[in-house]
Every structure is written in C-alpha cells, then in structure tokens.
Amino acid sequence: xxxxxxxxxxxxTGTLLWLLLLVILWAANAVIVKITVRDIPPLWAxxxxxxxxxxxxxxxxxxxxxxxxxKKHEFFPVFLLGLLMALQLFTFNLGAQYTTGGRITLxxxxxxxxVPLLAPLVIxxxxxxxxxxxxxxxxxxxxxxAFRGSxxxxxxxxxxxxxxxxxxxxxxxxxxxxxxxxxxSINKWKLLLWSYVVMILFFLGGAxxxxxxxxxxxxxxxxxxxxxxxxxxxxxxxxSWQYLIVRHNSSRISVFFFATPLFGMILGVLLLKETFxxxxxxxxxxxxxxxxxxxxxKNIRL
Numbered sequence: 001x002x003x004x005x006x007x008x009x010x011x012x013t014g015t016l017l018w019l020l021l022l023v024i025l026w027a028a029n030a031v032i033v034k035i036t037v038r039d040i041p042p043l044w045a046x047x048x049x050x051x052x053x054x055x056x057x058x059x060x061x062x063x064x065x066x067x068x069x070x071k072k073h074e075f076f077p078v079f080l081l082g083l084l085m086a087l088q089l090f091t092f093n094l095g096a097q098y099t100t101g102g103r104i105t106l107x108x109x110x111x112x113x114x115v116p117l118l119a120p121l122v123i124x125x126x127x128x129x130x131x132x133x134x135x136x137x138x139x140x141x142x143x144x145x146a147f148r149g150s151x152x153x154x155x156x157x158x159x160x161x162x163x164x165x166x167x168x169x170x171x172x173x174x175x176x177x178x179x180x181x182x183x184x185s186i187n188k189w190k191l192l193l194w195s196y197v198v199m200i201l202f203f204l205g206g207a208x209x210x211x212x213x214x215x216x217x218x219x220x221x222x223x224x225x226x227x228x229x230x231x232x233x234x235x236x237x238x239x240s241w242q243y244l245i246v247r248h249n250s251s252r253i254s255v256f257f258f259a260t261p262l263f264g265m266i267l268g269v270l271l272l273k274e275t276f277x278x279x280x281x282x283x284x285x286x287x288x289x290x291x292x293x294x295x296x297x298k299n300i301r302l
Contacts, residue, residue, distance in 0.1 A: 019244070019253060022237055027263035029233045030105040031271050032225045033096045039222040041211035042093035046086075047203035048226055053234035054196050057189070060239065066189045074186055081178055081191060082198025088171035089199065090206075091164050099161025106142075107165035109260040110287050113139045113294045114173035122181050132294050139290025145283040176245065183246045192242045257291065 036045050061068065070078060096104055116132050143166070182191055207213065244253055269276050 015244070015248070015253075018240065019257075022240055023257055023260050024263055025232060025237050026109070026257075027105055027260045028267055028271075029229060029237075030096075030108055030260075031267045032228055033093060033104070034100075035225040036222055036229060037093050037096050039218040040226065041207065041213055042090060042097070043203050043207035043211050044213045045093055045226065045229075046089050047200060047207050049229045050196055050200050050203065050234055052230050053238075054193075054200060056231075056235045057193050057196060057239065061189050061193060064189065066187060068190070068193065070186075070190060070194060074190075077182055078186070078191060078194045079198055081175065081182060082195035083202065084171060084175040084178060085195050086199040086202040088168050088175055090203070091168035091171065095161045095164030095168060097161065099158040099165060103158055103162060104165055105260060105263070106284055106287060107162060107169050108172065109169075109257055110139060110143060110166075110291070111169050111173040111176065112257050112291045113287075114170065115176055116294050118173055118177045119180070122177055135290045135292070135294030137290070138293060139287045142283040142286030142288075142290060145279065145286065179242075180245060188242050188246045192238065 033045075036049075040048065058068070092104075092108065095107075113132075113136055116129075117136065179191060
C-alpha cells in the first residue's frame with residue numbers, strides 16, 4: 001500500500017529552515033546551469049546530471065525499505081510525469097543559453113503563482129480564491145516588466161531565452177500538480193525513481209541523435225557545476241522537495257519561494273559578473289509579491 005499523507009502537516013521551524021535552504025540552492029542552480037551549458041549541450045548536460053543521481057535514489061529507497069516495482073496501471077501515469085519533467089528540464093537548460101542567470105530565476109520561480117490556479121482543476125481538496133487572481137495580476141506585471149526590457153533594441157536580446165524559460169515554468173507548474181495528484185495513490189519515492197528513469201532515457205536518446213558533444217572542450221568549472229547539479233540538486237533538493245510537496249499543502253510551502261528570484265539575481269551578479277539591473281529588481285519584487293499574495297495562509301504554525 002502507498003503511504004497516505006494528508007498533505008496538511010504544520011510548518012515547524014525545522015521545515016522553515018529546510019525550505020529556505022532549498023530556496024538558496026535552487027537560486028544558485030538557476031545561475032550555475034549557465035556555466036554547465038556553456039561547454040556541455042543541454043541534453044547531454046541533463047543526462048550527465050541525472051544518470052549518476054539514479055543510484056543514489058535507489059540506495060536511499062533500499063535503506064528506507066521502499067520497493068522499486070510499479071503496478072501495471074501505474075506505468076503510464078509515471079511515464080507521463082517523467083516526460084513532463086524531462087521537457088521542463090530540457091527547456092530550462094536550453095533557455096539558459098540565451099538569457100541571464102537572474103532572468104532564468106525570475107521566470108522559473110514564477111511557478112508558485114500558477115500552481116494554485118491549476119491545482120483546483122485536478123485536486124478536489126484545493127479551491128480557487130479571488131486573491132489568486134490578484135496575485136497573478138501583480139506577478140504578471142512583473143513578468144511583463146521583465147519582457148519589456150528584453151524587447152528593447154539591445155546588442156544582446158534575452159527575449160528568446162525568456163520565452164523558453166517561461167514555457168519551462170508552465171511545465172514545472174503542471175508537473176508539480178500532477179505529481180501531487182499521483183502521490184495520493186503511488187509511493188512518492190517510486191514516483192521520483194521511475195521519473196528519473198524516463199528522463200534519463202529521454203535525455204540520452206535525444207543527446208545521441210541531436211547533439212554533438214566534445215568532452216575534451218569541457219572546462220573544470222563546467223564539470224564542477226555539473227557535479228553540484230547532480231549531487232546537491234538532483235539528489236538532495238529533488239528528494240527534499242518530493243518529501244515536502246507530499247507532506248505539506250503546496251500553497252503553504254510555495255510562499256517561501258518568493259525570495260528565490262532575488263537570490264538568483266544577486267548570485268548572477270556575484271558569480272557571473274552580470275550587471276545589476278534595477279529594472280530586474282523591480283520585476284523580481286513584483287513577481288515575489290504576487291507569489292506571496294497567491295500562496296499566503298493565515299495562522300501558519302512555526
């Protein structure tokens with residue numbers, strides 16, 4: 001039997017600190033991915049990121065006493081989840097080649113404002129509220145402000161990358177809602193494990209067919225950034241998020257991710273020597289405030 005969780009566990013101090021750590025790590029990942037895809041094509045980068053992570057997940061499941069085998073009726077839903085994850089990560093890596101680290105974070109981490117709009121369509125326990133519309137309008141103003149900058153007459157326009165990252169954001173929101181629904185009847189670790197298998201096969205097949213990869217041209221910092229994405233993001237962060245999204249209400253935990261665009265912008269300046277754009281900070285603030293309005297809950301226990 002899959003483990004049943006109400007999804008309404010209170011957010012204690014330990015959970016809060018855990019969430020803040022994930023915020024910082026995912027903000028760093030949105031910046032560091034630019035270093036990886038500079039030398040490694042997007043599909044190869046995704047394959048090399050998740051293939052080494054798969055044994056780590058399997059070892060954890062063995063230690064945790066979770067079985068690996070799926071039932072027949074679970075194959076297609078899990079395959080679909082893995083395909084959604086693969087497309088989301090591919091567009092994330094692809095868009096990173098054409099835009100800045102701060103803008104990657106801005107668009108990707110707009111997903112919390114979309115989750116409460118999608119969730120009521122497939123999850124009976126979640127309902128639409130008017131404040132969701134207000135939050136979406138505020139955040140959309142931030143996104144529009146960011147797009148306005150990329151549409152201007154510049155030597156380097158980020159518009160192409162922004163569009164791809166926004167598509168990746170939409171896919172991420174759909175993936176989270178679908179994952180939450182499947183976790184009601186399928187063990188959360190099985191979902192993660194077999195989604196990884198689907199992604200790895202997708203990335204390997206696409207990389208072999210469509211991409212040329214000169215391994216000798218990869219510099220040390222690209223390998224180090226790939227190692228960070230594999231061990232810290234694909235293992236620790238993904239497993240942490242899989243645990244939290246099943247245990248807690250998705251809206252209640254998503255509120256903490258309003259800070260991610262700001263962290264990403266700061267890390268883009270510090271790590272990639274990107275120019276600090278006051279307009280981007282305004283856009284990040286609007287998106288963050290919109291996410292807060294959509295996801296805020298009263299009487300959250302700490």
